[in-house]
Amino acid sequence: MHGMVRFINATGAKAIAQFQTIYEIVELGYDTVIGLFVKSGRRRLSVMQLVNQILFTGVDALVIVGIIAISCGVTITIQAITNMPKIGVGEYFGKIMVITVIRELGPFFTSIVVIGRSGAALAAYIGNMRVSKEIAALEAMGVNTVHFLVVPAFIGMSVSLICLSVFFDVIAIVGGLLVAKSIVAEVPFGIFITEILHAIILKDVVVSVFKCLLFGSIIAVVSCYHGLAVDNVRIVPRAVFRAVVGSIVVTIVTNVIITIGFYAL
């Protein structure tokens, strides 16, 4: 009986702690959105941070995103080209590419890359800043750490994700077709590209961009939260782990909600 009570107490305490964490992350997200509209006197510093964030998150990730995009593109293209005609749905190739690559895989895979590279790096960087008293120094100088650290990450990651997702889509589709053409010689490249372009509707582009904006915001806020929550150097690896796992879970759940909201309802 005692053990059961202790178990219930421990579970309850963990649940409360988890809700507290979620509440604090939402609060940080709210402060960050408000910080987007703060007066421009502080923008000079934030612009420097923003440029660094875009370079690291976006530009430096192009190679790995390109590799993943080509791999996905080739796989999907070959599977589609070789199997769809067999079941009589070959004419839907363009639509399938739009649905899989542009609507889903582009935003999702690029967000996974950004979580693994930038989200983890951001949580570690801010965690180390906390340990080395750099955060305390910023606070002592009257610098708002949300404006200085979180807002540039919020904007930088969202902008980078949109650009990376577009890059992913182009490389996956074009690259996938080119590689597939070299393997399966009958691929009518021009016809497939035309089919894909005809299959894209404005809603697909808008939803894809909206997903990237949301995913980038989530990754930035969740990663910054866990970095800021560090209080000693031993916690930094745990903060990185929590930032990555938390970002992945929230991104996946958000993706499902958006997909249902825009395409199923």
Next chain:
Amino acid sequence: MPYNLRLDNVGYGFGDRVLFRGVSFSVAHGEKLVIAGRSGSGKSVLLEICAGLLEPHEGSVFINDRDVRTIQQSEMISIRQNMGVVFQKHALISNFTIFENIALPLRYHTSLSDKEIGIAVGKFLSLIEAAPLARQLPETLSFGQAKLVSIARALIMTPEVVLMDEPLSGLDPVASDKAMTIIMELADRKESTSIIVSNTMHLVERLRCPVVFINNGGISFLPDVTINNASESAFSLFMSGKV
């Protein structure tokens, strides 16, 4: 902007370990105070509590007669614009150059042009003989060099309130003398309020100010400390290394 600080029955600890409790003292506008004590006694923690960066576990901290817990963030930012803090381990922003570290408060709080910021930062870089290091990152500096840069960053806005944690530690004799000159110039300004953590007797004597001595979890407030008086006091014995 006038500044006065009052600590009322303040206590702090880590888990079961109590660093200090029942700490009460006040620092009025224009006054100086030194905090001294053994390593690990909580001097840095007490300084951060005075700066409003740490919330005490017991008691209250009042800045300008207002409990810091009730001060709005925008008002605290305003107070901090007029405050310079030097941390024990410099706390320079690791991915900013030395120039950008010193310029940070000016870029954030003022609308000075890049040229004006360059002139202001240049003066401090010359003062601490760090001009050749302007474009380097903090990781390339020695501890003493980084300490001098952090002092420059704390003073770039000409604050009326300065809190320094062991400003002379890690400095060679020449740099130490330079830092001492800067501290004494500050101390001589009538409107300047200074709280300095230091176990350096000659700094304590030159400042000629009260000392808060943290000892065995409590404090002794010593209004007048010189090497000749209270020779048997716990503080004096500590400073002479006899405890």
